[in-house]
Amino acid sequence: MQILASDTPKxxxxxxxxxxxxxxxxxxxxxxxxxxxxxxIYQINFIRLLAR
Known part of the structure; x- marks a missing residue:
């Protein structure tokens, strides 16, 4: 953790x-x-909605 806390950029x-x-x-x-x-999942639900 000391390396991350130092002034050198991450x-x-x-x-x-x-x-x-x-x-x-x-x-x-x-x-x-x-x-x-x-x-x-969103796409599948959208297709199902259109298929009704």
Whole structure:
């Protein structure tokens, strides 16, 4: 936590740490998949509404 609290920008810290980069990518990927899943459900419901 001391590294994050220091004056050095977080981007440089993340660039130095491969683990942090992997965490960032995985989190981004997780949110993207969640959004895609949400839009998919919304689309299916919209199609069902039109099909009535």
């Amino acid at each position: 981007i440089i810290f993340l660039g130095d740490s491969p683990l942090a980069a992997v965490f960032l990518i995985s989190t981004f990927y997780y949110f993207v998949t969640k959004l895609l899943c949400f839009f998919n």
